[in-house]
Amino acid sequence: MIEKSTDKTKRGLAQMLKGGVIMDVVNAEQAKIAEDAGAVAVMALERVPADIRAAGGVARMADPKKIKEIMKAVTIPVMAKARIGHFVEAQILEALEVDYIDESEVLTPADEKYHINKSNFKVPFVCGARNLGEALRRIAEGADMIRTKGEAGTGNIIEAVKHMRCVNEEIRALKGLGKEELIVKAKEYGAPFELIQETAALGRLPVVNFAAGGIATPADAALMMQLGCDGVFVGSGIFKSDNPEQRAKSIVEATTHYNDPKVLASVSEGLGEAMKGIAIDEIPESEKMQVRGW
Amino acid sequence: MKVGVLALQGAVQEHLKMIEKCGHQPIPVKTIAHLNQVKRLIIPGGESTTISKLLVKYHLNEKIAELYNRYGLPIFGTCAGMILLAKQIEGQKQDILGLIDITVRRNAFGRQINSFEAELEINGITPPLFRGIFIRAPYISKAGKEVRILASFRENIVLAQQKNILVSSFHPELGDDLRIHRFFIEKIN
Numbered sequence: 001m002i003e004k005s006t007d008k009t010k011r012g013l014a015q016m017l018k019g020g021v022i023m024d025v026v027n028a029e030q031a032k033i034a035e036d037a038g039a040v041a042v043m044a045l046e047r048v049p050a051d052i053r054a055a056g057g058v059a060r061m062a063d064p065k066k067i068k069e070i071m072k073a074v075t076i077p078v079m080a081k082a083r084i085g086h087f088v089e090a091q092i093l094e095a096l097e098v099d100y101i102d103e104s105e106v107l108t109p110a111d112e113k114y115h116i117n118k119s120n121f122k123v124p125f126v127c128g129a130r131n132l133g134e135a136l137r138r139i140a141e142g143a144d145m146i147r148t149k150g151e152a153g154t155g156n157i158i159e160a161v162k163h164m165r166c167v168n169e170e171i172r173a174l175k176g177l178g179k180e181e182l183i184v185k186a187k188e189y190g191a192p193f194e195l196i197q198e199t200a201a202l203g204r205l206p207v208v209n210f211a212a213g214g215i216a217t218p219a220d221a222a223l224m225m226q227l228g229c230d231g232v233f234v235g236s237g238i239f240k241s242d243n244p245e246q247r248a249k250s251i252v253e254a255t256t257h258y259n260d261p262k263v264l265a266s267v268s269e270g271l272g273e274a275m276k277g278i279a280i281d282e283i284p285e286s287e288k289m290q291v292r293g294w
Numbered sequence: 295m296k297v298g299v300l301a302l303q304g305a306v307q308e309h310l311k312m313i314e315k316c317g318h319q320p321i322p323v324k325t326i327a328h329l330n331q332v333k334r335l336i337i338p339g340g341e342s343t344t345i346s347k348l349l350v351k352y353h354l355n356e357k358i359a360e361l362y363n364r365y366g367l368p369i370f371g372t373c374a375g376m377i378l379l380a381k382q383i384e385g386q387k388q389d390i391l392g393l394i395d396i397t398v399r400r401n402a403f404g405r406q407i408n409s410f411e412a413e414l415e416i417n418g419i420t421p422p423l424f425r426g427i428f429i430r431a432p433y434i435s436k437a438g439k440e441v442r443i444l445a446s447f448r449e450n451i452v453l454a455q456q457k458n459i460l461v462s463s464f465h466p467e468l469g470d471d472l473r474i475h476r477f478f479i480e481k482i483n
Contacts, residue, residue, distance in 0.1 A: 008469075012305075020341060257324065
């Protein structure tokens with residue numbers, strides 16, 4: 001008797017990625033560079049977020065041909081992005097047998113009201129969140145992994161820090177509350193009571209939580225790890241920098257040795273220019289990716 | 295007893311918790327200094343390519359091999375850990391640890407969509423059956439004469455032992471069943 005696609009296998013893959021770096025790649029060559037640098041997985045997409053931001057227009061799921069090329073090029077897990085609410089893009093990604101689907105605010109949303117019912121799928125999902133309520137709503141819909149959103153394609157860590165701190169503070173605030181108080185919290189956060197209760201008991205999210213959106217340096221990765229995330233996504237930060245190979249390796253090492261400033265000093269040395277980056281207040285509210293999804 | 299878990303990447307916390315539940319002292323191992331403290335070592339599931347690069351970069355692979363060859367340090371590798379401990383890996387060069395005479399096939403059951411749970415019979419441990427959680431799991435396609443086969447799934451070897459090395463395709467650290475961890479900590483010597 002065997003059972004496939006159980007909660008344990010779906011959440012379990014994310015557990016295997018902990019302490020690692022998931023890198024955005026747009027072709028087989030970049031995927032290979034990421035794998036050689038020690039990435040635990042790659043995210044296959046048409047353009048990195050910085051280019052999506054620059055290009056404007058509608059950003060969609062990547063061409064299946066490209067995703068297949070990337071899957072062929074590496075032995076590590078391959079993730080791919082579907083638009084928020086676009087369950088047919090997700091069905092296509094499942095048919096391609098990608099290892100994880102990211103229902104992502106980096107792409108243009110397809111539904112202004114509903115996210116994908118992720119419990120319907122055999123392939124696990126990761127979703128973005130800015131706070132505890134958003135994270136738990138995604139888990140209720142079937143997400144098996146969470147990433148704090150940050151602000152993708154900016155090379156600016158401030159929003160990732162804000163979202164990680166927010167989730168941490170809200171989890172800490174649940175500590176020691178009685179059932180009646182947790183019920184009010186569930187209402188306040190718009191999240192199912194059972195998940196609030198489970199989070200309170202665990203003192204952390206019930207699934208793996210990575211940081212994303214703005215990580216550009218080894219120090220950024222270590223900062224997010226010290227703030228308590230389980231691992232990091234690096235989008236534009238690697239392939240929009242001067243020396244992607246070396247930067248990718250250094251970010252991998254910094255994520256492992258995040259608590260050792262001597263290692264961090266050594267891996268931060270001589271990496272060349274990081275991606276240029278954007279100040280958050282230069283981005284009009286309507287162009288912020290993090291506000292997509294609810 | 296101080297039982298180490300290689301903490302470069304992967305499901306480290308899960309193993310640390312299992313060790314604690316077995317009544318022993320868990321130690322996350324990131325450096326040679328940590329390695330010198332432990333009486334046993336678990337190499338967890340994670341990405342074998344990532345862990346192998348970090349092992350080599352910080353010379354931990356040489357130290358682990360030395361502790362095993364000279365002092366017989368008991369080592370338990372789960373999933374990625376099994377790949378790192380195998381003498382041969384199908385289709386690629388093995389130059390990391392290679393301490394157990396087996397050949398492994400990576401992602402042998404397919405991609406994530408084929409990850410599964412199954413009840414296993416394990417020599418010396420079951421009954422009752424042990425629930426194995428297989429995630430993009432490898433299996434042992436060939437085992438040397440010295441290797442004791444402890445469990446198979448559909449004729450593929452998924453748990454094996456040679457001297458002080460224990461390897462599993464699946465993840466006992468993701469369940470609540472302590473029997474394999476107890477076996478490693480208490481029986482292998």
